[in-house]
Amino acid sequence: MVRIGKNKVMLLQDWCFFINDVPYWIPAGYFYNGASIPRVFWIVVGAPFEPQFWAAALAHDWIYLTHILGRVIADEVIFQLCIQAEVELWRARCIWAAVRSCGQVPWINNEQDKKDLLEVKTKVLAREDAAKFRLNQCVA
Numbered sequence: 001m002v003r004i005g006k007n008k009v010m011l012l013q014d015w016c017f018f019i020n021d022v023p024y025w026i027p028a029g030y031f032y033n034g035a036s037i038p039r040v041f042w043i044v045v046g047a048p049f050e051p052q053f054w055a056a057a058l059a060h061d062w063i064y065l066t067h068i069l070g071r072v073i074a075d076e077v078i079f080q081l082c083i084q085a086e087v088e089l090w091r092a093r094c095i096w097a098a099v100r101s102c103g104q105v106p107w108i109n110n111e112q113d114k115k116d117l118l119e120v121k122t123k124v125l126a127r128e129d130a131a132k133f134r135l136n137q138c139v140a
Contacts, residue, residue, distance in 0.1 A: 007033050009049070017059045019077060024059070024068070025132045027124050031116070032061040036106070045094050046087075053095075056081035060099065064106055065117055066138045071107050075099045 011030045016023045034049045034057050046053060056078045063074035078099055082092035109117065117138070124133050 009034060009054075011058070015058065017055065017077070017081065019069070019073070023132070024062075024134065026058060026062045027120065027127075027133055029123060030058075030062065030120060032058055045091055052085045052087045053082065055085060056087075056095070064103070065109065065113055065120075066135065067109075068134050068137045071103060075103060 008031050011026060011028055011032075013028045015026045017026075018024070034053065036057075059081055060074055060078040063069050063077060064071075069077075075096060079092050079096040082095055083089070087095075121135050121138070124130050124135055
């Protein structure tokens with residue numbers, strides 16, 4: 001990954017996470033903004049780009065953008081990936097509670113999200129390995 005500016009990171013190579021032994025791929029070139037943790041909580045929970053959070057935030061943001069899985073599963077994914085990254089259980093629970101209670105608005109793609117999704121789909125669908133990204137399941 002490479003940091004682009006203060007609040008954006010770009011994935012430099014395809015990355016995969018698993019849910020029930022099923023692989024879910026995120027394409028190289030995808031941008032995300034780290035864990036969406038309000039600054040007031042950074043001292044307690046942690047900052048958006050802490051290494052322990054990057055995988056969980058990346059997978060969560062990808063699911064929220066593409067809707068390849070439902071929101072409840074997306075929120076469970078962030079919790080499980082935090083646990084796998086050895087984030088303390090109480091911190092993982094705080095993050096999970098925050099996305100469950102505040103994720104309704106970000107779940108609905110805004111105009112920028114729709115543009116980003118179209119751009120990602122256009123790039124991915126031109127690839128020979130496009131099927132692995134499951135964007136045919138994308139409902140957003």
